[in-house]
Amino acid sequence: MAVHEGFRTTSGGLRDCFPLRLYTKAKRLGAWDPADVDFTQDRRDWQSLDEIQQETILSLTSLFVAGEEAVTLDLLPLVLAIARDRRVEEEMYLTTFLYEEAKHTELFARFLTEVAGSPGDLERFHVPSYRTIFYEELPAAMERLLTDPSRTALARASVTYNMIVEGVLAETGYHSYHESLAANGLMPGLCASLVHVKRDESRHIAYGVYLLSRLVAEDPATWETIEERMTELFPYALGVVTETFAKYASDEPPFGLKEETFADFAASQFHKRYDRIARARGKTLAEIDTIAEEDTAA
Numbered sequence: 001m002a003v004h005e006g007f008r009t010t011s012g013g014l015r016d017c018f019p020l021r022l023y024t025k026a027k028r029l030g031a032w033d034p035a036d037v038d039f040t041q042d043r044r045d046w047q048s049l050d051e052i053q054q055e056t057i058l059s060l061t062s063l064f065v066a067g068e069e070a071v072t073l074d075l076l077p078l079v080l081a082i083a084r085d086r087r088v089e090e091e092m093y094l095t096t097f098l099y100e101e102a103k104h105t106e107l108f109a110r111f112l113t114e115v116a117g118s119p120g121d122l123e124r125f126h127v128p129s130y131r132t133i134f135y136e137e138l139p140a141a142m143e144r145l146l147t148d149p150s151r152t153a154l155a156r157a158s159v160t161y162n163m164i165v166e167g168v169l170a171e172t173g174y175h176s177y178h179e180s181l182a183a184n185g186l187m188p189g190l191c192a193s194l195v196h197v198k199r200d201e202s203r204h205i206a207y208g209v210y211l212l213s214r215l216v217a218e219d220p221a222t223w224e225t226i227e228e229r230m231t232e233l234f235p236y237a238l239g240v241v242t243e244t245f246a247k248y249a250s251d252e253p254p255f256g257l258k259e260e261t262f263a264d265f266a267a268s269q270f271h272k273r274y275d276r277i278a279r280a281r282g283k284t285l286a287e288i289d290t291i292a293e294e295d296t297a298a
């Protein structure tokens with residue numbers, strides 16, 4: 001018995017749609033190699049830092065590197081769900097997505113080994129809210145797709161992965177970290193690669209916004225699931241920031257890092273994404289495609 005009823009390429013060709021255009025973009029803009037990053041000056045900078053400064057960089061890197069490893073490990077069920085749904089253009093984009101998460105993992109792993117001298121136990125920096133998101137909620141929501149590819153399960157998975165982990169945590173973390181390192185003229189190799197990482201992440205998030213908007217356009221009731229999941233997880237995203245900064249208590253964190261900068265940016269990213277997906281209600285699929293294009297162009 002045939003499993004495939006036919007193929008897109010032999011029945012009219014690939015569909016021009018936002019994910020396929022994102023795929024084209026990813027091949028062009030995502031072509032950077034973490035192995036090429038020159039960490040020579042970063043190593044010198046590391047040696048010049050005091051213990052508290054080193055500890056701060058280690059704590060943030062431990063959140064980033066495990067986060068990247070988690071999104072590398074946990075994306076596959078979404079790729080499978082999209083493939084089973086025969087959305088080949090979306091799957092083509094997702095091949096670049098997973099590859100990029102692997103490269104981000106490689107980048108931060110290289111930084112820890114080659115710049116920070118392979119420090120041991122970094123999991124002590126994984127504060128309780130971080131553990132809730134990365135050790136429990138993310139893998140559970142993604143793995144659920146293996147047995148439940150319903151619209152509700154897809155929406156919950158994508159909110160967790162694209163909106164909370166990438167759209168709030170990764171964007172906030174990389175933005176604030178990059179800004180304060182650059183302002184202090186530190187870690188030029190890492191700073192240069194963060195530009196690539198942020199650009200990759202913005203495509204991932206654009207796909208997530210597209211996917212969630214598509215789900216809402218297909219069934220407006222999906223919006224309630226999305227809203228509920230975002231509200232459920234946002235306190236943990238904010239918790240990652242407050243719990244990480246709690247250890248500085250009365251002392252100022254180094255590099256001019258400020259809890260408010262992280263928290264404000266996280267809140268504004270959250271509301272931006274929330275509004276974008278809310279706009280998908282009552283829209284057609286063709287309109288979703290256009291909106292997604294406009295959002296990424298802006």
Ligand code: MN
Nearest residue numbers: 068100101104
């Ligand atoms: Mn990433």
Ligand code: FE2
Nearest residue numbers: 101166201204
């Ligand atoms: Fe990502």
